[in-house]
Amino acid sequence: MNVLIIGSGGREHAIAWKLAQSKKVEKIYAAPGNGGIAELAECVNLAVTDIQGCLNFAKENKIDLTVVGPEVPLVMGMVDAFEKEGLKVFGPNQECAQFEGSKAFTKEFLMRHQIPTAKYKEYDDYDTVLKDLGVFGYPMVIKADGLAAGKGVLIVEDEKAARDGLEMMMKDRVFGDAADKIVIEEFLTGREASMLCFVDGKTIVPMESAQDYKRAYDNDQGLNTGGMGTYSPNILFDDDVLNQRIQKEILDPIIAGFVKDQMDFKGILFIGLMIEDGNPKVLEFNVRFGDPETQSVLMRLDSDLYDIMESVINGRLSENPIKWKKEAAVCVVMASGGYPGDYQKGKRISGIEKVNDCIVFHAGTKIVDGELVTNGGRVLCVTALGDTIEDARKTVYDNIVNISFEGAEYRHDIAKL
Numbered sequence: 001m002n003v004l005i006i007g008s009g010g011r012e013h014a015i016a017w018k019l020a021q022s023k024k025v026e027k028i029y030a031a032p033g034n035g036g037i038a039e040l041a042e043c044v045n046l047a048v049t050d051i052q053g054c055l056n057f058a059k060e061n062k063i064d065l066t067v068v069g070p071e072v073p074l075v076m077g078m079v080d081a082f083e084k085e086g087l088k089v090f091g092p093n094q095e096c097a098q099f100e101g102s103k104a105f106t107k108e109f110l111m112r113h114q115i116p117t118a119k120y121k122e123y124d125d126y127d128t129v130l131k132d133l134g135v136f137g138y139p140m141v142i143k144a145d146g147l148a149a150g151k152g153v154l155i156v157e158d159e160k161a162a163r164d165g166l167e168m169m170m171k172d173r174v175f176g177d178a179a180d181k182i183v184i185e186e187f188l189t190g191r192e193a194s195m196l197c198f199v200d201g202k203t204i205v206p207m208e209s210a211q212d213y214k215r216a217y218d219n220d221q222g223l224n225t226g227g228m229g230t231y232s233p234n235i236l237f238d239d240d241v242l243n244q245r246i247q248k249e250i251l252d253p254i255i256a257g258f259v260k261d262q263m264d265f266k267g268i269l270f271i272g273l274m275i276e277d278g279n280p281k282v283l284e285f286n287v288r289f290g291d292p293e294t295q296s297v298l299m300r301l302d303s304d305l306y307d308i309m310e311s312v313i314n315g316r317l318s319e320n321p322i323k324w325k326k327e328a329a330v331c332v333v334m335a336s337g338g339y340p341g342d343y344q345k346g347k348r349i350s351g352i353e354k355v356n357d358c359i360v361f362h363a364g365t366k367i368v369d370g371e372l373v374t375n376g377g378r379v380l381c382v383t384a385l386g387d388t389i390e391d392a393r394k395t396v397y398d399n400i401v402n403i404s405f406e407g408a409e410y411r412h413d414i415a416k417l
Helices: 010-019 051-060 071-076 078-084 094-101 103-112 126-131 159-171 240-260 293-299 305-313 389-400
Strands: 002-007 027-032 065-068 120-123 140-144 153-156 182-186 191-200 204-206 215-217 221-224 229-232 266-276 279-286 328-335 359-362 365-368 371-374 378-386
Touching: 002 010, 002 051, 010 027, 010 293, 010 305, 010 359, 010 378, 027 051, 051 071, 051 078, 065 078, 065 305, 071 078, 071 094, 078 094, 094 103, 094 266, 094 279, 103 120, 103 182, 103 279, 126 159, 140 159, 153 159, 159 182, 191 240, 191 293, 191 305, 204 240, 229 293, 229 389, 240 266, 240 279, 266 305, 293 328, 293 359, 293 378, 328 389, 378 389
Parallel strands: 002 027, 002 065
Antiparallel strands: 120 182, 140 153, 140 182, 191 204, 191 266, 215 221, 229 328, 266 279, 328 378, 359 378, 365 371
8 A cells, every 4th residue: 555644843753754664554654754754755845835736646546445644634624635536534624633733623622512621711802801800710821722733822820921921922923823712711730641543434432542742841841742752551551540531421422422523533533631530631632643642652562554444444453453562652842942942953963773673753854965854843752661651761861961962952850750
């Protein structure tokens, strides 16, 4: 089978790495790919937003399966375009992609189907939202409704910070059209957990759990990022009672809600959870593999990912039991200096060849004149398996010191339990 992967990040590298292990996959293409993906796939100079270009490529190259990695092409309707032409594609359609494209859409779904989540209000007028500052007390969560590359969420401690944040979003338009509508939520306390699920329209199957670290610096300091590291399994999910509550109060109502609302959701549903005193609440939905959760989770997948994707597309997920490795996985992100703010690209990367017992997934790299250089905020994801979380963590940190590029930064406390 010929497979086309849409995307250029660490998530897409992990997907390519896992699909390459399938006996059914003969050739992998990536649009546009990156310096690491190029070792597994033929990279094609097509933007993820070039739906027609990707569609034409899939037709001309007899692609048997297209996997859409990032959220932007999903929200734009790439899946719908491929399906209209009779091409097999993995990912939710444009209607279902609204769960990531609009925070308000997701909150309305959660409320409508009585799925536990934070209280919220939505606004599209700057003066109106100013009058409601502190409606749920402080800290207060302010979210841009639309896509903001994982950075459109502010947690503010007081009224001044709230005013400054709203001005940045709605007046200065730092996030562009994404903040034309604002969602304000009550601040939830507890521990965050990430749950990735395969969904085939009528069945939802959670993958092994993971824990993400969003803040840029150690001890959860600094700005929110797209994610600075993960480990799997999340120790919170050792609790059978909690797992049963998540199934009954969250997963079952979600799939029932899809059916009731006649939403044919097929692909990945990423559920962000906050858990306090055994009570799970939904923080957010995403409609694709999480990044960098995917890097940890797919390391532990023992089944054929191509087979799973086919069963999702064909609505036969329940017939395909998914197997997982018992080992734990840890992933640490190496980022460019200054990320998630301004950072420089084009810095030469060295030392990857010195890494042992790890997979180095490339997130923001490219090859220039035969040399591997940085090409993004998050650059590399150093990932390892171990008998325990501590074993995997030690392997990663023993090896990450071998890799260098100017300005490299990474957290030192990922999976430090």
